[in-house]
Structure formats: structure tokens, C-alpha cells
Amino acid sequence: MVRRLTLSILAGLAPFAFSAAQAADYSPPPVYAPPPPVEEFAGGWYLRGDIGFSNQQVDSLWNTNYNNFSSVTNVDKSFDAAPTFGIGIGYNVNDWFRVDVTGEYRAKANFHGLDVGRLPDGSCMSGPPCYASDRYTASKSEWLFLLNGYVDLGTWANITPFIGAGIGTSRNTISNFGDFSTCNDSSNCAGSGGSDAYAGSASKWQFAWALYAGVGYKVTKNTTIEFAYRYVDLGNAQSGDIARFDGTNNYYNPTEFRHLTSHDLRLGVRMNFDAFDTRPAYYAPPPVYAPPPVYQPAPVYPPLHSKG
Template sequence: MRSVKFFIVAGAASLLSSMACAADMAIAPPPMGYAPPPADFGGWYLRGDIGFSNQRVDNVRNTNPALYANLTSFQEKTGFDTGGIYQIGAGYQFNHWFRVDVTGEYRGNTNFHGLDLISFPNGGATGFGSDVYNAQKSEWLFLANAYADLGTWYCITPYIGAGIGTARVTIANFTDQGVGSLGGGGVGPSLVSAATGSQWNFAWALHAGLAYKVNPNMTVELGYSYVDLGNGTTGVDSAFDHSAGGHVFQFHNITSQDVKLGVRWNLESPPAYMPPPLVTKG
């Protein structure tokens, strides 16, 4: 009988000890829901770019058709020096692959050089002559652009894009120094100059490049653009001896292959990611 009482007392003591230990333990709260980490894209951004141009023009012609009427041959070589490009813009990133922006760009003065080699009838013989052109050209270019980002590898995102807009092309300091007479008269030197002229054109561009995300707020771009700037025109021309003039020289189909280095600043930083709370014992 004494052993039975001993086992009953021991069992009761063990039960009371377990209940006291359980009372000391904190009740764990149920798991709390939390939002997934925010996407690292979206929102408004600003951009700035600098670069250089590689330009060409199809041909340069005076608007007086009589100057070309009696030519038996005509060869033309033209070219531009490299010019600086300075661009600013603002845009919106819709998702991880599509964004749009508008840009304003000043394309600095570039020197133009041209050479015409001609032949023409001169009495019973053939006359030969040449014209050497010099000028300066600059533009303002405004485009609305759309881009497709093609995926990201090691923080580098290749992209393609296209833009449409308008360009104001300015031709200044134009001179035409020639030997010979395009109309078939006597051979002799001539010098024609033209006033500064500007015109607005429809413009379009194709873009491609690589973007590197430095941090969530800053992306660096190395880009290429093919740009069609339309036509350019001088002001009214005049000969140094006032023997001719009253027309303009037209630059037909000016295009450029541009390389630019730019930075995009995200104006809407993503919120910081907060991990779920840890569950601890009291």
C-alpha cells in the first residue's frame, strides 16, 4: 500500500512540473503574411547623353536648273567632320521590357566639304571645271522614342528602339569656289557665297545599345542611333561680282550614325524590402 501511494505522489509531482514549464513558455504567434519583394523597375526617369556624329548627304544642288543643263559629266564627293551631340530627355518605364521617352538634342557645328568635277561643251572642245564647297551645319533634333529591353544578364540589358519627330537643320558660311563655267562660256574662277539658311523637317531614328544598372536609381547606356534628318538649305546665294545669284543650295537627305554615352536617373525608387519577422521564444 505504501508503494502505491509513492507512485501516485511521484506522478502528481511530475504532472505539476510539466504544467509549470508549459506556463513559462511563450505562445508562438501564427505566421504573419508579408508582401513579396517589389519589382526593381517602373516609373519616371530623366536622362542625359553626350556623343558624336558621323554624317553624310546624298548630294548638294543649286535650285537654278540652268547651271546643270549642258553638262556632259558630273561627279560629286561630299563629307562632314565629326560633330558633338548633347541630349536631355524624360521618360517612363512601364515594365521590365518596355519604356518610352522624349528627347531634345543639339547637334553642334560640323564642317562640310564638297567637290564637284564637271565637263561641258566649250565651243568645239570640251571644257572641264571643278567646284569646291565649304559650309557649317548644325541641328536641333526632337524625338519621341519607344524602346524594348531584351533581357538582363549580369546587370547588362541590350535594347532596341525607334523614334519619330522633327529636326531644324541650319546651313551657315556656305561658299562655292569654282573654275569653269557651268553654262558653257569662258573658263575662269568664280566665288559664290550664300547666307545662313534653316528649315524644319520630319525626322526619324533607329536605336540600339547596352544599358548597365549601377544601382536601382542609376543606369548607364552606351547607344548607337541611325538618324534621318531630312534636307538642309542655304540662304540666297550671290557671286562675289554680283554676276549671278538669287537661288539657294539644297542639301538632300542628310543622315547620321551616332554613338552616345548616357545616364538615366530613376525618379521613383522602389521601397526597401522587409523580410518576414522571426519567431522567438519568450
């Protein structure tokens, strides 16, 4: 009786043992883990183009004729706004620092100046005080070449604020210079430089430097639109030798423009060289799965019968 009971239990457990053995041999399909996302970095070289407007100032004017006056006051020394046009090539060193070299033509800005000078007492026939004024007109233009570095301060919604600085050189040109003098004592104006005069064009190379602040907006992976403010120090400039309209000139006396600066507003576009990359895009290979396991049917055993 005990033997029959034992054999019956073993026969009933046999299918479960076979299934367990089959399950032990089962290997789950491999799980494909996608590669981590590649951090986007628009590295490498880029081209840039910029347009803008200048807002220029000059600290002071100087002419050797000022020595004829006991005092001279610059009443007006202003420039009209003028367009600027620039191109450049640069390199993204990493995702926060970039450098570029730029060349820029700064178009002619009209200049308006007015000096009032007091002549020494006793130099006027009508008695003191005796004043003379000089009204100036001119045009100023530059070729500006800079090596610049920029620090990008982070990106939010494709907008990247940045700051920068640059050093280089500027070729400053003064042209169409005119000097129109008047005096409150006409009998003595000729002796103190009171007349109309002109000067030819003159150019001067000067050390230049600049500071930048702006924002860039990433339109596509390889194209960024940039809006920036720039402060630029252009050094000095001077006119040609000033002569009267009759061509006479007793000495060399150009007018000097001392310490020229400008507050510029600029709109630019940066185009990464990656835009011209013709290599095919890389895609991860599809995952490979193991075939599903094949299960064998459990054996069926006949019931055991006792001999007794």
C-alpha cells in the same frame, strides 16, 4: 495483493500522466515568416542627359546649274565629325519598356564637296571634252526633337542591353556656304557658272526618325549610365541663295543637300526621380514570440501500505 499491486502501478504512472497533460497544453511560439522580397522596379519618371559625336552623310547634292551640264558626278560630299548635346524626360512604363522625349543640339559639322560636270559638246572653244568642277565648303547644324521608345532585353550583372526607335522633327541649317569653280577651258567657264560664289545661312524643318541599340549600366538604384549607337535620318537641307562674290545673281539657285543621315555614338546618364524621394525606408516589424510555458512540479504520493 492484487489491489496493492494495482495501486502501486497507478501511483507510479501519475507523474507521467500529469506531465503529459502539461505537454498537451503547451503551444509552440509563433514562427515569423518574413514577407516575400519586393521585386525591384525603378518605375516612374526620369531625367536624361547625353553627349556624343556624329558621323554624317548626304546621298546627293543638287543645284539648278547642273542643268547646264550633260552629266555631273559628286566626287566628294563628306562631313567632319561634330559633337551633340541632348537632354530629355522619360517614363519607365514597366521593367522592360520605357519612353522619353528628347531635345538635342547637333553642333556645326564642316562639309567638303566636289562636283565634276561635263559641258555639252561644242560649248567649249577648245573643243570637247570640256569639264568644270565645283568645290564646296559649308557648315551644317541641327536642332533635333524626338519621341523615343525603348525595349530593355534583360539585366545581367547590372548590365541591360536595349533597342529603340524614335520619330520627330529636325531643323537643319546650312551656313558659311562657298562654291569655288574651275574649268579646263577658262574662256567658257563664265558662261557655265565658272566663278567663286557664296550663300547665306538657311534652315529647313524636316521629318526625322532614329533607331537605337545600346547597353545601360546601373550604377545605383536610381542612376544608369548608357552607351548607345544611333542611326538617324534627318531629311534634307539647303543653302541660301548663291551669289557671286561681287553680289550679282541672275536667278535663285540654292544648293540642296538631299537625304542627310548620321551614325551617332552617345554616352548618357538617366536619373530616376526616386532619387529625390524623402520618405523613410520601410522595415518589417520585429517578430512577437509567446512567453515560454511554466511547468508545475509533479506531485509526490506516499507509498501505499497493505493492511494485511
